[in-house]
Amino acid sequence: MKILLDAMGGDNAPDATIKGAYKAVNQVKSEIVLIGKEEIIRSKFKEFYGKEPEEISNRLIIKNATETIEMEDIPTVAIKHKKDSSMVVGFKMLKEDEGDVFISAGNSGALLTGATLLVGRIKGIDRPALGGILPAYHSQLLLMDCGANTNCKPINLLQFALMSTIYLRNTFGIEKPTIGLLNIGTEETKGNDLTKESYLLLKEKSEELGINFVGNVEGRDAFSGEIDAIVTDGFTGNIFLKSVEGLGKFVKKSLTENLKKNLFTTICAAPSLPAIKGFAKSVDYKSYGGALFLGVKKPVVKAHGSSDEILFEFTIKQAEKFVENKAVPKMIEEFEKGNKEEK
């Protein structure tokens, strides 16, 4: 198995991608292909570990790519013209079966454009979407779409619901995952035009498509553990994602500070630190890794733009599991079945 990693993508690349790959390589079975400027990558390996990557592991491979897509590049232009960029090279390898999954923390727009144009959509899906896994009470929550599609139509949300169902069933073994529509009230008449129309469409089509649609869900109930996935347009989903991320950051900072207020509280807190750390980890959104770009023909993982080495390490391990549990081939299979039945 081969994991393709955009070594140049993200705020902390290539240092964080290299260090993440170094840490992950002995925890995965796959080869890790670092795609980017070979000279830079080699000199960084020398700097950090005093060795060439091949001397560290025969599963650490470099694929040279002379260009880099920058954060400020216009996605479509960059994908079209920067043909030897780490991202375009990665997508081409993925398409041509020279790798099993592609991870990048680079320019999100370019990543989504590239995945759609160079790898291609699954037949029956109009808009692929970013599925992020968030922690929830004794459970997890899939958020579809985390931010790929700023503007959506009801049909897109219906497809997000179907993709979520298939993904959760095959990957988490949840037989009938509960799917909610993210909204500002639970009543059918609540929300904006998109949520109102999407509600009606989901209600009408869910049974025949095998979606366990449970109606509107408000953010305040999203983490209860009773909802397996919430579907929403990418703008709203991204607002949701980043607001919980922001609160999570604030919570960790305040908690640490409250416990360190004075020497007395610090000492008193010591025995309960393991419990608090366990908790802090459970609300640290960073430890939940990358979002999966569901709806394209091959596995693509969008890592957090500000990923550090620990997050890259985690995301690489997560990507291997994503390939192992065959989430994408199963998605294709189920949609093909659906497409045939339609005819």
Place this chain on the structure above:
Amino acid sequence: MKILLDAMGGDNAPDATIKGAYKAVNQVKSEIVLIGKEEIIRSKFKEFYGKEPEEISNRLIIKNATETIEMEDIPTVAIKHKKDSSMVVGFKMLKEDEGDVFISAGNSGALLTGATLLVGRIKGIDRPALGGILPAYHSQLLLMDCGANTNCKPINLLQFALMSTIYLRNTFGIEKPTIGLLNIGTEETKGNDLTKESYLLLKEKSEELGINFVGNVEGRDAFSGEIDAIVTDGFTGNIFLKSVEGLGKFVKKSLTENLKKNLFTTICAAPSLPAIKGFAKSVDYKSYGGALFLGVKKPVVKAHGSSDEILFEFTIKQAEKFVENKAVPKMIEEFEKGNKEEK
């Protein structure tokens, strides 16, 4: 001073409103007018305290209103036809200066419709909005709009920014409050049509209106303490509000559970409980009370629909402060000045 309280509004009314008023009355200087079905209110006072309200305090007053607006009532219809409802009676008293502030946890749509129709908008404001105060790092964050206007235009968001500025200056003493536009990226080109257009309008008009506009703000940075207010349409704002509320609930539940995992951790946790409780309070959105409906001519406070007696107690005290610091008269004054200057 007189605080008007819709005794029949909210999921836990009238028990919670009555108990909240009872708890608050000795902590405020104002009279508290409980508006609702007199017979029920009196019998509840007898049941809870064995006394008539007048025997408890001469500042506990009942105003009889024979009807109640229910959660499932259509707002405009209810406001028009239920003329003797606790809500409509409250608004009429507020308008006719028989009270200084009106608090209700009832049907949100009816509250907003009633405030706009019966109390009236401040000249120069097209859409009043719900301003909620959230906790932030060593600070607080004003969220405008929390959910009053599902659909907004850029001009509305500009007015929200201006109202936020005036409110924060006069109430929190922040000379030049920093105002951000809630968005999914910090770059000018990010977001949906509304945020893109609003960004340009805010950029163009802020200086002349005295708004300290700091650009797009993502949810992940909203709680840093560096932003005093974020403006957004009511749909997005409500998603934001409820998602942080949901995470807050999850955080409290998980933290408590982690600390109680076994007898050992429970005992160990004991000394640090005050610190943890201090922290838990700081992320408990309920202790931040009601949202202010800014842009109408008199003070209107929308209490949380699921408010309990403690939250009503808090909201009553908060409402008194809101009147004392003259937030609304100052808002009117500044907008009148602006209107004159325009001519």
